[in-house]
Amino acid sequence: MLLPVPDASSRPYWEAAARGELLVSRCGSCQHTEHYPRPHCTVCGNRAHLLRSSGSGVLYTWTVVRQNRSRAFREDVPYVLCLVDLDDGARGFARLKVDPDRPLRAGMRVRAVFEEVVEERDGGNSMVLPMFELEGAQ
């Protein structure tokens, strides 16, 4: 994997992830909810605020990546990527921690989990990244 580079907009998101919280943004005017969180609403352009998501939702779509020649990912394949319709209204994206050969269906219940990722190639730096897993996986 690769570690993100936090910036002025994203730092609260990654700090929340380190606490085991998934953040989304919600518009103060129209209530539209968005992931990745932005300080404005993408529907009406008004100001939005950060909101802690329950992290629960349903599988929208996914792919099993079986080829990635980048040095950062070649040892990870195969891995599953997914988009999740969160119960809070936003659509989240992350790895789905699941056996890549397990049959999946859109609509399956998933929830956010948080994993510390250590990058040996990056001087052993680490960050906590949100992931998803199937509900009832443990």
Add this chain to the structure above:
Amino acid sequence: MPEQPVSIIGVGLSDMAKATGQTSLHLHYQAARAALDDAGVTWGDVDGLFSCSTGPALHANQLVEYLGIRPRYVDSTSQGGGTWELFVEHAAAALRQGLCRIALLVYGSAQRTEFGSKLGTGFRSRPTGPAQYHTPYGLTLVGAYAMAARRHMEVYGTTPEDLAQIAVSIRRNASRNPDAMYRTPIAVDDVVTSRMIADPLHLLDCCVVSDGGGAVVMTLADRAVDAPQGGVRVLGAASATTHDTVTQMPDLSRLDAGVESSRMALARAGISIHDIDLLQVYDSYTITVLLTIEALGLCERGEGAAYLREHPLDWDGPLPTNTDGGGLSASHPGMRGIFLLVEAVRQLRGDDGVAWLLPDRPDLALCHGTGGQLSACGTVVLARQEV
């Protein structure tokens, strides 16, 4: 006052090969030279330049310098592979406004020579900006299109075999083109048993990785009468953009940008999609074609697979599509939009040098480019001059 009509008066290709051994800039030169010769205009006549690349940020400046042209109007909008259809819209506006008289749209890439084959799964550096929310997890370009394909399958019951048939038909078209990278016919089974790259997209659901360059010369239609090949009329052109990364795509089972660009382009042309008798669509992946067929309104949303069973894309089918073999079999040098225009013009003109000319010369062509991660689309409607 009605808009002044605009025409394409020249097209050209560079060396087309898996790996040309040339530089990207030289392929730009080759394509530009061929198109300008075709149009019967000189190097010094070019006063409008429309080009972008996946290379340097100041690509247009570099290209002006390398080619040695002195444009007074430059557009280097960069929205992925479909940008050349968008350039037709922009060039038409610039020509009508008198901002330039001879517009050169050009592209060239020696990506295969320079970088080899990576299938959109190559090196990524530590991500900044919005990429920090998806790149850490290993989102590849194929993976982005694969998630759209999976969503379409989940919602509409589309199958891997439905997508495979698209690759089979376009390969059959490529078999007629001696310049196509892959010409040996394939069957649905070959596609669905080829190596899985990003489930549900197999190796043969993905475009080839090649070198190549192409160019188009545009001018006002009243000047096209002097061109040696005459002109192909631009009846309508439009573009639309919805997002950058597929995670932000409004609905992964619908090409919203293509719905909008094709609706506007057809409206500007004053024709229906069902009037079109030649189709050139961006085929980065088989799913791109399926989503485009639905976006163009050839069938209802979700019915693309059923439509294609009745209307295969083969050159001798009801609507010949990607007659040169497309990106799936003929060539895909990083961005392919220019080649849709070149192929459509050659077929509409019935160029002698094209071995794979359709037996029935088409009257109306539609070129539809899709770039990024199903992010930005451009649609161009072209007509044979006599029409």
